[in-house]
Amino acid sequence: MTDDLVAALGPLLTAEAAAEAYACGSDPGDLEQTVWLRLLEHLETHGPPRAPEDWLRRAVRAESRRTRRTTRRERPYGTEPADRATPTPELLALADARHRALREAVARLPGRCPRLVQALLSPKDLTYREIAGELGISQGSLGPERSRCLGCLRRLLTPEVAPREARG
Known part of the structure; x- marks a missing residue:
């Protein structure tokens, strides 16, 4: 009975999960797996659904809504715990x-x-005045120079550091 139900619902679940996963920011495989678990829970408590295809569509949409709610409420940590x-x-x-x-x-x-960025990253926590004196440049030109240097650094690090992706 269960094998027949799984075989009959497999292609439909794959299609429904693929269609809903993008909207909820989930992986289709994860959504599909969660709905299979819901089906197993339903089979244990209530037996097979009367209209399995309708039940499956409702379950996929319910899991998709739950995932969207969870994603909206979750906030990433600034650092990993x-x-x-x-x-x-x-x-x-x-x-x-x-x-x-x-x-x-x-x-x-x-x-x-290199010298400017090293001074900015120094553990001594140098002031702009101290950095300007150390590098022999005016304090007023330090800000624009720092901006150019950090832009160059950002371009150098871009291939090495993956950008953070928006969730959902």
């Missing part, structure tokens, strides 16, 4: 790789940019 705890070797390795990529990109910057 694991980053706040004692760093694991994996987190330390990832942080080291990010810092190494940043240092390499800063070294490839043109002109005075």
Whole structure:
């Protein structure tokens, strides 16, 4: 009985999940898997649905609505929760790789940019006046120069750092 139901509903569920997944920002496979679980729960508690195709369409839409509501309510953390705890070797390795990529990109910057960005990233937390004095440039030109250097740095890092994608 269950095998026949799964075989009969499989293509319909695949099509319905593919159609609804984009609207709710979900993966069609995830949506399909969740509806299969709902069907198993329904079979345990109520037996087979009277109109399986209609039940399946309603279940896909209900899961799609639930996913949209969840996505709207969820807010990403500024940092990963694991980053706040004692760093694991994996987190330390990832942080080291990010810092190494940043240092390499800063070294490839043109002109005075490497020294300027290193001064901006300095753990000494230098003021603009101190940075301007150290680099031998006027404090007024520091802002525009910093903007140009950060633009160059952004272009250098773009291929190495994946942009954050909007959810949903």
